[in-house]
Structure formats: structure tokens, C-alpha cells
Amino acid sequence: MPLEHDEPRDDRVDGRDETRNERADRNWSDVLQELRVLQTGTQILTGFLLALAFQPAFSDLSAEQRTLYLVLIVLSALSAVVALAPVALHRLLFARRAKPTVVRFGHGCLLVALGAVSLLLVGVVAFVFDVVLGSAASWISGGALAAVILVMWVVVPLTLRRDRDRDRSGRTR
Secondary structure, three states: OOOOOOOOOEOOOOOOOEOHHHHHHHHHHHHHHHHHHHHHHHHHHHHHHHHHOOOHHHHHOOHHHHHHHHHHHHHHHHHHHHHHHHHHHHHHOOOOOOHHHHHHHHHHHHHHHHHHHHHHHHHHHHHHHHHHOOHHHHHHHHHHHHHHHHHHHHHHHHHHHHHHHHHHOOOOO
């Protein structure tokens, strides 16, 4: 039974018996878990990148490789800032009954952060292949990873979402 200050229960969206506030809390927990996963990987890549500049062989990099390195540092920092933005918003709006707004903002930030991380991953792989094997290997490895990311992070999820939407609307495949 809902409390007086709570909104009525609504299970129309996905069959869950929860209030709007309960749904926002659950969705915020999901966003936080996804942020944790994203941040861990980004922090590891950032540490790797930052350590490179202090290696003796760093001075052997070409001007193009140094430029790519700096782009990767910026992407790494950008992905961290964007992924942490929902946490900052949550802190600033804490106890102001804005959880649905925070969740929507977090969702958008996670999508942007995933885009930045995908560029970062492709760039790091391309950078390493360029240093170790040369420019051609860099383009091939970076392109291959970009294709895998596109399929796994965009094509497959959109296909599954489309199929689920068809199933929910009662149409057959």
C-alpha cells in the first residue's frame, strides 16, 4: 500500500509493481553500477596512458604518435568527466526529489561516455599497433576494433530492442 506522500503504484510499463520513486531509485542503482564498470576500465587505460609519457622510449615517438597520444589523454579525461557528471548532479540535487531527472541525465551521460570510451579504446589499440608494427597495422587494428564495437555496442542492442518491441506489440517475427 502506497504511503500518503508516495505516488500510486504503476505496473503498466514493464509489469513491475513499483511507484515512480521506487522505479527512479532502481534505475539510479542501475546507472551507478554501469558507471562503476565504465570508470574502472577508463581508470586503468588512463593510468596506462599517463605512465607512457615517463618511459624512456617516449622520446622516440614521432610527432604524429605524440599527437595521437595527447588526443587519447584528452579522450580519457573527457570520458571520466562525463561518466562522473551524474554523480556530481546527484550530489548537488540530493534530497530535492529530482531522482528521475538525475536518472535521465545519467542515462545521457553514459551514452556519451560510452562513445568517448569507444574512441579511446580504438585509439589506444591503434596507437600501440602504430608504435609496435607501423601505420598500416594501426589502421587495420583500429578499424577492426571500431567494427567490433559498432556491432557489439550498437547493432546487436538495437536489433534486440527492435525484436523485443515487435514481441511486445504482438507482431510476429
